[in-house]
Amino acid sequence: MAVDLLTLAFQRPHIDWHGIAPELVLLGVGALITLVDIVFLEKARPITAALAGLGLLATAVPLLTLAADGTDRVMFDGAYVVDEFSLVMKAIFLLSAYVVVLLSTNYVAEGDYWENEYYGLLLASVMGMVMMASARDLVSIFVALELLSIPAYLMVAWRKRDLRSNEAGLKYYLMGVFASAVMLYGMSLLYGVSGSTMLDDIGTAVAAAGSSVPVVTMAIVFIVAGFAFKVSAVPFHTWAPDVYEGAPTPVTAFLAVASKAAGFVALLVLVLVAFPSASDVWEPLVWILAAASMTVGNMVALRQTNVVRLMAYSGIAQTGFMIAPLAVAGHGGGSADQALSAVVTYLAIYAAMNLGAFAVIIVLARKTGSAETTSFAGAFHYAPGLTVAMTIFLFSLAGIPPLGGWFAKFEVFRVLATAGEPWGYVLAAVGAVNSVIALYYYAALARRMWADDAPDGDHAPVPMTPSLASALGICGIVTLAFGVAPQLVARFTDVTLAALGG
Amino acid sequence: MTALAALEGMDRLTSGEALVAQNVAFAIMAITMVVAALRMVTTRNVVHAALYLVVVLAGVAGQFLLLGAEFVGVTQVMVYIGAIVVLFLFGIMLTKGSFGEDDGVSSEKRLMAGLVGLLVFGVMAAALVDSFEDAEVAREAPSTTAEVSDSIFSTYIVPFEAVSVLLLAALIGAIVVARKD
């Protein structure tokens, strides 16, 4: 046995500290919050939110140095990669999480919920997302997914005394676990086909196996299904409206933006790195998911009376748009890069406008105590600024120029139309029809806020806090800026995956 | 002592006797597992269900040993049977009285569940049979714990560290959610 041990002598892996600096900073901040909590107990409550926010911003510093450095770093036998794509996605995660912290600050404090733990979990979840952006092997992706999901399950149930929050938490948990089970089964098959968990190796093996191997097809479908759950694409969307409605609203915003973006990261990486050669499987699959998401999401959104549910279905429809470029990403000639940057562009803009909309919802719901559309009526009379902001976000979501959402949709249509595939055109047409339908409920909500009378004639001003105001400001400025000057976002989202060789 | 070690000297893993013995062991365990699993999802007694789960988990550990994955097998026994099942038993006890022993399921629901289950199995089985046909598991030697740990601490170091964060977060969160206040 001694001989064995010698021959197998453990080689300490080379660690590129700069490359994993963002994760380490985040880990440090998380540990700090936990320690502060243990040492100071209740006295720490007023500062944890600030600490979490600062920590997220501090994490952006190593991101900047890495971006300035500019080299693609491949670590741990290719399991962990820092490239343009991962840096941009990490930045999106951190900034959206920062806005979520701003949104949570008063919500959590006033609701008398467990505060220190809340931010600890939030940071853990963000860490999972940051890790997801760099993960390039199945184990890392799986662990990152669980790391970002499990704290999220708990945060959804955070309003412990509220039955709806309990219900949402349990549903989210169960559906999440089922989805990851399906995904894991697919991953196990992929491992069986290639004998490796590295996406690069899997890509080679899938290409070698050819496309007609049933297990490869099944693996792809199961994995895509697992992440389609995460991004709430039809028919894996059923959880989203219920969970969005029941969860504390800042957590809903977090799920709708950051968690969805993380799902997209994994989807993009898997599809473009691990199965680029099996496009005949995932192109039709993604096509179905995209068309169904747009259509079902919009149709059901027309019938919603609760703003948060409305946003959930609108989010489902938006998912359809975001995922659409992938449906034509598989026939070479830079189509993958085009789709990649279109999705990333959409994610960045979507994060700003959707978080903004949720910010307004949180502010208004603080006053009215309800998220029914009727309670938003007449908001213009007592909160004109908020109403203008909400209108901007809603119209941006609808894709009206010159607001950010327009450019996002434009990029999607551009990719679909330049692919030169008939199915791409059909999907573009489906998208076009849907964007008309979508405008109806966005505009209806805006109209209600502008035109209707406030319920009970209550025109008392809305309580506003600095953190909510800054969250709104950030989202509003970004939404406008990305629409008016799309090169701002286009410069950052014109990314490639290191492993793609582009 | 593992099952594989017991077969040492029989011309490693490829000899005829070894294969017969392995296949017999597999068959016994597999049948036991399937029966136990079916009982688990159908029994009306929740505690019995937990015990059937133990049988399935032990069977899985046995399969791991049969496949030469000793370390995973041992972990399976320790974590699953030692910890998780105990958690389940606690869960059952703490929620006792909500169902009693009866978990009345409507036949309609059972039918739907059965159909979905069959569908899942059908597609999986068709794909697997078509893809792997009669491929053999022909491992030269069981993997060593050293190999597994080396790879965990080099290639998989990031997820390994992340799991520690995950466990801590789950622990804290679960306490907050489950405690009375």
Next chain:
Amino acid sequence: MSALLTLAASASTAAHGAGDLALGITEGGNWFLRNVWLIPLLPALSFVAILFFGKRMPRGGSEIGIAAVGIAFVLALLTGAAWIDHRDNFHGEEVHAAVVVDEAHGAHGDDHGDDHGEGHGHASLAVHQTVTWFQTNGVEFTVGTLVDGPAVMMLLVVTLVSLLVHVYSTDYVAGDRRYTHFFAFLSLFSASMLLLVVSENTLQLLCAWELVGVCSFALIGHWWEEKPNSDAALKAFLTNRVGDMGLLVGVTILFFAAGAALPGTFGSFSIAETNALANSGALSHTALLVASCCLMAAVMSKSGQFFLHTWLPDAMAGPTPVSALIHAATMVVAGVFMIARMYGVFFEGFQIGGSSINLMAFIGGLTTIVGACLAFVQRDIKKVLAYSTISQLGYMVMALGVGAWTAAMFHLFTHAFFKACLFLGSGSVSHAVHSFDMKSDMGGLRKDMPHTYRTFMIGTIALAGLPPLAGFWSKDEILVGTGGWGLMGGTDANGAYTLMLGMGMLTAALTAAYMTRCVYLTFFGEFRGHGHPHESGPRITVPLWILAFLAVFAGFLNMPKGFQLAPKGLQERFGHFVEPVAGYFPAIHHARPSWSLAIVSTIVVLCGVGAAAWYYFVKVEAASKAAGTSLTELPNGPTTRWPLARMGHTLLANRYYLDHLYNGVVADGTKGPVARLANRINQDVIDRTVDLTGETAVKAGTIVYEKIDQLVVDGAVNASGRGSSGAGEELRKINSGKVQSYAAILFAAATVLAGVLIVIV
């Protein structure tokens, strides 16, 4: 795109080699022409300024708006002067683009300028300025200005009408609780329209187009407390969105079609390039046809063409100055202007030069008749004007469809003045009587409101198209342009669109008739409303007089060539300066004017006026006198089914009146058997004919209005809404709330998708 332009710009003007396309644009030119972006910028800045500081200003921000639009108007005037100089005296470098040479079409584009030679002198180079907006994946997107005749004309019209509307509004919406907000959006509305007018590329045009839509949403729904108003705003917005999708798709098709013809790029949004390519035959006809149809959908919704017009009358819910602005100079003419802008595309796409019918001409013609019929049956004065706008826009679209580009633009120009005049006049009336209902709240206002009455009459005559007011000249040009009149010098147009000529003639008569009705109901008879109406203040009447003045004289700007009464130097001035003669504009033919047609059309108009006047001024008036109250229609009139018993009485009353007329006018003059015969004809033939015509027209109008307009078209819009929302209701049931059903969907969906893909891949 612009990289390409600059690259190609180095080629000399003379170089017409293979693969080189003259675009008809130049980067040089007068300062005012190069810096025209200032004009939309001013109202845009004023929008921001009013939003932020308006409430603190002594006049609630309106002074900012007026100042900005006023300066913009002055700039537009200077730009106009600069353009007049530029048009004839500019000799700078023309920009060329390199194109992919196609053997079949290659040389086609170069002989282009020759067609234009006749009458217009040398080419008019549009002044083109761009800056890069953003770059993505190798495509450069630019913003910029393209200043040529139509753009300058629109700048003048928009700024002038907008300025007058601003001034007018200071009185009209005085005291409104959202006074400041109103002026802010008025400014933004003007800015969007001005931006649209000078857009250099289709993407910029699209953005401006959407902005116009959003502003109209805000302005139509200005008084959103009343549900119909906000509903109308939403309807306007949604109907427009349908067309916007058409625009989006059309622009995209053109983008890629142009890209295929230009080497080294995969698309171009440039209007000049796209048009020039279309003219040169370098673009596939199918692409152009499909793009034209898509763009046509956009025009139909924006410019209220049948059957996407239903939002327009509803949009009357907005404040009247907004209606005036929307109908005269901004929103609705955006569609017409877009056709004019992309005329190269439409000309080739619909094969306007040559065939005798096409989608555009047909839709325009249909709209013009439908709109005019509908205008008959409205009680609301603004709705009469709204349907009249639809009808007139149909005229313009029809004109463009038959190739009479200049005539269409000229009609747009004159129509802006008299329609604005009419709308503002109706606003003045409603200001006085607090209602828009002609039948119940107006009548006899000519004594109380002399200024409004006179200007309204001028607008009416101009709209009806009686010489020598503005409407006559432009309408006549359109009729000539159809090329359907070969009698005694007709002509050389792009095709023989006889059907369109007929439609135009019919509409001319209908227009004259419904406007006569409108004038009668509003200003004649006795006052039927409450209170004592009196004339509006100077801030309302002065704009009215200015517009009335223009409604009289604007027509002289384009007197037909060969019109002996006018000096030669004044003939076709409008056409000369407005119609581009350049690479990006198609070679269109110009119909010769025809005296005979002018006379015939005038007679047709007079018939329309006469029939309506007979009915209202003669018969209704008499019935009113008989009844002792001010009636709005005959008690046994065509719209009511008369019971048998009353029939005799009415008949008597009629006869009595006709006898009176006969005695006074006919019999006293002629006497004898001739007079008797004339009397018989009068009673039996003419009277019946008038009655029958009136009855038929009104019935048809009512049927169209109730059955088609409100039921079918509106119904379809609503039903599609209900349909998708019903589907939503069904899909909603999937979310039963049971987590295990969700799980079943998840597992089943994953497996079924896997199974299906395994089988098909």
Next chain:
Amino acid sequence: MLLNQFLLLSAVLFSIGVYGVLARRNGVLVLMSIELILNAVNINLVAFGAFRATVGGEVFALFIIAVAAAEVGVGLAMVLLMYRNRRSIDLTAIDQLRG
């Protein structure tokens, strides 16, 4: 040994787990059924590991075991929370959020 015998065993366990997840009303039993599914995946991974003679599968299985432990903890916490608030862990009874 055939590779497929393990894979099919795993497929059977997976399907039984799916059945349990869909059919049982008791929250704790659903959690237990999830464990069946995860174990099916683990069998797959280890079998493939033996088939391909690499350690990746075993490592993956270990990670799944660790994560499953965390998941069960969280799941039970959720079920307990539900039990505390409504005295029932019947999953069919929670359908307040729907539509």
